[in-house]
Amino acid sequence: MTPKITFEEHFMAPGFESHSAGFLRLIPEAEAQVLTRRLADFDGERIEIMDRHGIARSVLSLTGPGVQGEPPETAADAARRANDFLAAQVARRPDRLSGLAALPMHDPEAAAAELRRAVEDLGFRGALANSPLHGGYFDAPGYDVFWAEIEALGVPFYLHPSNALAVPPVLAGMPVLQGATWGWGVDTGSHALRLLFSGVFDRFPGVKLVLGHMGEALPYLRWRFDSRFAAYPMGVELKRPPSEYFTRNIVITTTGVCSHAALTGAIGEMGARGVMFSVDYPYEDTAAAAEFIETAPLDPATRAMVCHDNAAALLGLPLLAEAA
Template identity: 65%
Template sequence: MGKIAFEEHFMTPGFEAYSSSFISLIEAETARVLTRRLNDFDDERIAIMDRNGIDKVILSQTGPGVQGEPDVQTAIDRARQSNDFLAERIARHGDRLAGFAILPMQAPETAAEELERCVRDLGFKGAMVHGHTDGVYYDARQFDVVWDKVQSLDVPFYLHPTNAKQDPFCFADHPELLGATWGWGVETGSHALRLLFGGVFDRFPDIKLVLGHMGEGLPFLRWRFDSRFEAYPCGVTLKRKPSEYFGSNILITTSGVCSHHALIGAIGEMGAENVLFSVDYPYESTELAAEFLDTAPLDDATRQMIGRDNAVRLFKL
């Protein structure tokens, strides 16, 4: 089975400052390796794919990208710059690499136009956006133009973690809870729930939102979302039960959660056709992720569905 992975990152030249606060927390030698791998498209990246049975990866600018840019015009210009840079690098290995667009969500109409350009002209497979833009979430109606374009182009929108606009008070004096350990999942899962309860999937029923890290834990609470929303709807009306948007609109990847128990639980909640393999390279180990899938207690058909077939269908490969 040739695997396909699509939470696999790179760094656009000049974007390093956006990630500096995150990278600065990492031990110096680890940061050096990460930087080398983020900047490589030809040698180490392809060799690691070959060693671990990964046929194709869909690359995305590492976070927060232009979502961390306060100036709107600069965000627009740099998004286009990054997307053009990625398209040039993909062209050198078109059989192995593909791309996600980054979008200047500071300007929703321009973001929609940039997505269309990237899909139609550059051949990109969708978009990856690194969470909110300066504390603005995408259930707000000004982003409907983006969701309409996502739906009409029939490409997925990967909602990737980022830092909260303001750290929750319960994290005070516990910096270890910030970032990827816990805080990013809380932030991103909450953003996804805003989209669900904010009616985005009712207004645009065909969009596919992708969440990494076993869906940021949300699939395991589907029953509770239904139970408590029925008890406390707070004036919100949805066309379906909250649990029913999982699988139809929300898909998940295995990135960064190499637990067989979690995988079996996610399949039980989501259905195998809505769970997809990914690594989160270079922040997670490709070797460990590949071994995790290869040794998972699955029949061969389900393993291939998660490792490859679901991605082929989602990205029309």
């Protein structure tokens, strides 16, 4: 069994339960109870499941909408509390768990300051934020101070789905399409493209943006992004064709897409170094995800990269050869 690192794996911090209540009401009560139990567990069932499926390390992040569900006036304090709580849990199992910081993205300077504290003082490996429920998207010029801090610290930023700021008219009246089935990916993928086409990666070439769910379908459109941008640049200037920012700045995880065909296509577009395995625990089935990657049509070297070493390199963790 190939050793694995997973890093779209979630927990619940005290005081954030109300933010997830709306989502939990949408699913059967028995399933909601299991999710609630697993989100609050750090060194029991979580570690047992990791052991069973060869997960050497799980990098945890606050479940959505997290701090993005807080109003602006309480967001910075809420992020600090969530990060301190996670740091205390990680300290109990530092051999198996690491953390991604929750950030008050409502205020770019406050987000940069909390990121610095979380990385330098708490030992976190990066940050994860949900698409915004308050304020604008992260390509606005005011966020340059935040992207400069991400680049300076050399840590990745995981852009995770949440509800859109407003329901697009085409999805209005269709709740089944507004969430994880479709709408979350549309919003998150579009947010990532805003970062690319606004020049964030030109101004801060060291930034690494992580997208889950097989890249929210963006890798499969790299050719079209180049083709249509060349035809209709609309006044936008980039230093590179759009496709070249993938893998260089945008990397992806397999969370929630256990399809060998999709994985093969993603590696074909991104190269093996641009794709990483993850589960999305406890919202996805770890057994199904592990079986998917263990049976994928990959040579051993590529499987080791996708399962472990790409994430290790991104997160500043030992590679398989170094850990042996």
